Amino acid sequence: MMKRIIYLLLIIVMPICALANDEANVLLKKGNDQYAKGQYKEAITTYQKIVDDGHQSALVYYNLGNAYFKNEDVPSALLYYEKAHKLSPGDEDINFNIQFANQKTTDKIEAGTEFFITKWWHSFILRFSLTTLSVLTILLIIAGSALLIVYRFTNSVSIKKWSFYSALVVLLLGFASMFVASRQDQYFDAHHGAIIFSTSVNVKSAPTLNAKNLFLIHDGTKVEILEDNNGWMKIRLASGNEGWINASDAKEI
């Protein structure tokens, strides 16, 4: 029985902590060195290569964002910071740098004030990455099930008692983790963001060129994508203003 559980765990952990290939690690080291020497352009190229190879890592996104920032490309920096944030929502460094880079953007957008419980709840569900939560959920559910099995087959009354209550606790934790993961998933689903890349964009009232200009936003501003329509995006600012922009003016996070 124990052997089986260990195998299961291995199956779970294997794809998640997939052994990143050596080449990517070498590139990462090279990029870090270039960054340390102040060769930000070269660092961008190096990091970008890792990303282009299909590696999704909060670490490399964050470093790439930093390199872009140092190269005074704030919109790109923000794009990669936000990508990193999505993978690792609880990371302080990432969140700090997003905040910092946002000061360099043109538009000052007053976000509507969040109710403190909502705010607390968001920071709670964003504490861990979705993958971490997924793995945690699986491990907890499996552990809970295993404890229940132990409860079922043991002959010792004390073990039976102990395993039953711990199984309950572990399973509850597992369900909680699953719930938080689903909330986080929904949060990113609902907050499907994009970063504006054009220097100045007229936000229109309808997805046509001759529609009225509602307001103006500039590069680096984060918008929420509400809808896609024929090369037009319906966006919403943190302040609540909504409108249409050309899809080419922004890059999705």
Place this chain on the structure above:
Amino acid sequence: MKIKLSILTLLLCCSSLVFAQVKFTASVNKNTIGTGEVLEVTFSINANADRFAPPAFAGFQVVGGPNVSNSISMVNGVTSASIAYGYDLVPTREGEITIGPATIMSGGRPYSTTPIKIKVVKGQGGQSNQQAQQQSSNGPDSRNIQKGRVTDISKSLFLRTEVDKTTAYMGQQIMMNLRLYTRVNIANGEPEKIPDLNGFYSRDIKSNNPNTQWRTEIINGVRYNVTDVKQTILFPEHEGNITIEPSIMNFIVRQQAASSSGDPFDAFFGGYEDVKYKVKSTPIVIHVKPLPQAGKPVEYTGAVGKFNIEASLDKNDVKANDAINYTIKISGTGNLKLLKPISPNFPADFEKYEPKITDTITENASGSSGNRKYTYLLIPRHQGDFTIDPIKFAYFNPATGRYVSLTTQAFHIKVAKGTGDGSNVTAFSNAGKQDVKVLSNDIRYIKTGTELNDVGSDFYGSGLYYFLLILGPAGFLGALVYGKWRDKNNADVVGLKSRKAGKVAAKHLASAKQQLNDKKAFYENLFRGLYGYLSDKLNIPYSDLNREKIAEELKARSLDESLINEMLDTLDLCEMARYAPVSGITEQQVFDKAQNMINNIENKI
């Protein structure tokens, strides 16, 4: 004074009348006139004369006169004098009117003229008729003038409000002229009431010359001194009939003193008197037509006249935060001052200020013309290529009765990245970003990890995720099923024992087989094997096992009698063989027999 005149008359009479034949005649410039036309009547005498008494002019209105002209001429030592009295008359009715005789005294003798018959036909000139009426209506306020001279002044001094058109479109300019017509000396004049011109936007034309400009004009054959008191440009503000109220002016008229004798020489020697006189113009109605709706351009905002528009930009290649001047110039004739502000479509990213409006407008007798300039100060805040869209401007041309649309050119502006830190001022936020609390001077350093942990963000919700998720519960369910099955089996202890009996027996038989050579051990083992088998199979405790019990139990399970007896025999044999030698049967045969029996029982139970 009178003495002076008498002496002069006497002298004149003495010198000439003796020789001359005195003729006193009346003449007219035409015998047939239309109503409203002016008839000039002249009474002349070729001698010195006095006490001229004009006829009553019944049927006529006196609009001018008497114009007295004296002339003294000397030809070949002969001195001749003549006096002429001229009147301008306007018939008051059609038909035949007779101008009665005028009388005069000359050389102590009275003379009179012969009456003249004038035929008055219906006049063709409606205008002169109208003017005559207008003149008559310009009559003086009888309260303010001295009696006896009323008619004379009212015909010689009047105000007229003249407009260049009485029908106009809304916003079309109308020239209004307040003119003073006079044939008398005016010592002083001041306006009492100037119409407030409700319903019009008005602009007074300021004359450059402070002195009153007099010119002469002949109306119906009568010469008047005319001056423009006030010139105004009017722009009707609403449709309908708008009345221009009359203007009133007070004058002090210096005129010849009225002599009771009617002696013209009184005046000649400077006898005059000042008369206060009030003059009022007639009201005029302007018919204001609405602008046609047909063909009205969208961009039309009310310009009426004839215009031209041009736009200019002082530079189109700038750095961010550098100021640009964009100028729109509208020039032409019309209601320039009433133009609504133009709102050009500037790129939203430009900071724009209210335009500076510069008017260069002259208002003169030909109307209001000039140009109006709107100068916009623009500050592009961000780099990029921008376009200032063309401006559409429309005006209504009252001369053609059509709308005209004009468009200016578009401008392309290239904005380069600006210097300085001004880029944080935007059109979107009205406050700078300086108030954002600066948390630190730099971003946080990169994460220097060298191991790349690829995190598949798409793991959540993937098939693998769900598979692993149900693995635990599925395993638990499986365990439950297995446990239940196991419990069920474990609960049947008897069955288990009986199922195991064969195996146990086989074990004993196997050990017995090994001791085929050792008779005693063989039978011992065989006996124990059979006994143990039966004990397990028949669920009889080992201690309770005996021949009768076995037989009974086997019988209860409905085994063959022969098989039961065989079993009992075999058991007996085994028991016996432990203590005494067995003959007639080999160990091998006994073993086979026991095996057969067990197999038979196994098959049956």
